[in-house]
Amino acid sequence: MPFSTLTDIQAKLNAGETTAVQVAQTYLDRIATYNDDLNAFVHIDPKNVLAQAEASDAYRKEHGARPLEGLPIAVKDIFCTQNGPTRCCSNILEGFEAPYDAHVITRLREAGAVLVGKTNMDEFAMGSSSETSAFGGVQNPWNTDCIPGGSSGGSAAAVAAALTPAALGTDTGGSIRQPASLTGLVGLKPTYGRVSRRGIIAFASSLDQAGPMTRTVKDAALLTSIMSGHDAGDATSVADAPSFDWLAACEAKDMKGLRIGKPKEYFIDGMDEEVRTQVETALKKCQDLGAEIVDISLPHTEYAVAAYYVIAPSEASTNLSRYDAVRFGHRCDNPEDLEDMYARSRDEGFGSEVKRRILTGTFALSSGYYDAYYLKAQQVRTLISQDFKAAFEQVDIIATPTSPIPAFKSGEKTDDPLTMYLSDIFTIAVNLAGLPGLSQPCGFAQDLPVGLQWIAPAWQEDKILAAASAYESATDWHNQYPKGFGGES
């Protein structure tokens, strides 16, 4: 059972073969056994988990099952959840407990999900390796010397090692798709505005979007169908977003008539050759399934990383101003005066990557530099959106590698932020354009998982789900498990 999908567990629960409490206990036991090896979870409250599971069983008995009845879901520490700490894996939020659930969490609870705990992440989601967490780094279950990607690395490791069947992540520049890719999972970043951001700790407001990390495409669709929808409490959540039957979209078995764009800017010198081979092979498989592969160009791709590293830190620098030691969170001892309290509390509370980005953003927004940096970056962003728009006049969907390299060794890039930033080179443009993107496993490089990324026009997640489902049904990559976590038997 451990490496089951949500859909498997749901079927067993519906058939009365197991109970929510039994399911929850299974995963709690696995967390107890394996979390020390992975550091995937930073907060677990077994009593609370079992209480939720009991309530779910009771609900099922009385009213029948809701869409996620009794299904365990882990939650990245960036989502505010009541009755326990929410830290965003930062010391600045020492002692903080949110008196509210994020909107997405409310929707999961109302659908009957059992929230199993908070997962580790890069501090404030700023990182691509989950090493900047105040709780220490996360290990990749496929090779515990390696990072699991980031920033949603705790969620990725937890699902990959089956410490939970599914988890929530957030994706600002690739933070769902890149760790999904590096751990052999499905990770979906919905269209910007599809999922409410209310109650999710903001990193870069115009880029952040929450999504699922699962073993299969269908599980991702199931979770997204519950997470998405208009929230009057988030002015950027779209009221009349085009919708469709999420699960039905996953029934596709072939790709007949599908025109897949293959952008040359995503198959570049310097990327891992095995990764390239695996993705090329995957595209051949798509051809076998009836798709047409069309060579396309997204000419402004090379500027995406630079634009992102102006826009995201700029927004972050002001989003993180609220951590001022006045109302909540860490406050330094014996401040001399107000300035000292601000400076020392923030110095002690934020890690070095967060500080680097606050400073970058503060600089970029400063009077005299705004036009050269922030404004220019926004113009690049418009060009990138136009690239995609033009491409989608030729093709239905775009396929790329999710990450240019497989998982790398822990500590390998921590002293070299610029190289680290390049980990997101293939994912960032999707956030800048607000498009939906999904990563799914498509093979291995150096015995580490490789991800295939699908990109569709805004609001057309159904196209992604159909293509990814067809590919999944024709391959076996989603049924591979890392060794050492009880999946061999």
Place this chain on the structure above:
Amino acid sequence: MSWEMVIGLEVHCQINTKTKAFCGCSTEFGAEPNSQTCPVCLGMPGQLPVLNDVAAKKTILTGLAINANINLESKFDRKNYFYPDLPKGYQISQFAVPVVEGGYIDIPTPDGEKRLGVTRIHMEEDAGKSMHEGLDAVSHIDLNRSGIPLMEIVSEPDMRSADEAIAYLKQLHQIIKFLGVSGADMEKGQFRCDANVSVRRKGEPFGTRTEMKNMNSFRFIKQAIEFEALRQIEILEDGGEVKQESRLWDSVKNESRSMRSKEEAHDYRYFPEPDLPPLRVTQEEVDAIKASMPELPNQLRKRFETEFGLSAYDADVLTQTQSLAQWYEALVAAHPANPKQCANWLANELLGRLKELNKDITESPISAKGLASLLDRIADNTISGKIAKDVLDAMMESGKDVDVIIEEKGLKQVSDTGAIDAMIQEVLDANPGQVEAYKGGQDRLFGFFVGQVMKASKGKANPAMVNQRLKELLG
């Protein structure tokens, strides 16, 4: 060559909405500290703003009232700075594209009407309040005010004297009250003003300005502007240079002092607020808001002058508030014969008496109909104008009907020829010398006789008849 002041004003005006600008908290004044707060206005992690439409509509209405353009798409920006009573570390404001741009206000000056430009009106949220005086040695923060909607009304540097500045502010204050978009209570800080002041020799370019922050009384603003202009003139005449800086007006010491210099000024790092989409309104919505506009002070004043023949002064007095203007119109409706007399009695007699009682027109013990019936009794010669003032006193005191008071006090005017003749004869008999002198050509003494007769009648004699009979009897 003489010095000239150049003044520009920024008014922060609280928009009177039931709930805050970006959350559902109450805006009620004076509640227990921090009792009107929620995760949004406390700036807690992950919380997002949602714009209060009513605040936007009221800002647009204000823009229309000052003849401005309404931007059908305006944007919100973040103004970043750290302060303990600013929970998010930034204020949501409108910087690049405000909702209202390019209006004007006309003010009366000794040289006639003057048009003063309004650059823009933008929406923003208020911060909380820090309180440093307490029993303990720590500062306290009340965040009830955090997130209350404000409009900032920015003028062009068009004012050339403190009086013009005050006239502008009073006009703006009055318009805002008429529109009902703000309580505009200055003592509660609902209408606060920053004044940018510089001086120059007439005809020369603008001098360096200083900004006097956060003043909330017309008197202080006038004092502060005049003080500041003089201070700058003294510096310049001594060959010095005015420093660009923010200054605080100390209303106790009657002087301004430096708050922060240009070098110390914040870099607010304005940038588009990513949590809020642009504010979009349609022309139809703007037209609907325009259709809801009440008659404005200037329109009302002009109508009173033309429709009722009032002097500019009386029209101004009677249009100070909507309730006063309505009261006046009700009075004229009940006593249509003489609108000017209505104005005199309301402006001079009733308002004077109310002022002594520290009451405004809405608290008057006499209704417009009551005052009209008093004017009716003058018109039909039941009482004289002089007696009417006593009757008005009695009405104020007792609240009784005009006719009841006249009856009870026996104040009815004497219009009986026999009675008046008798009184006249008595006066003439008592003053033979004056009669002699009058007849000898001293016409001025006529008034003396009228006075004596009126006195003898205790004011009740019909003055017109006294005049007429006196002339005949002396003739």
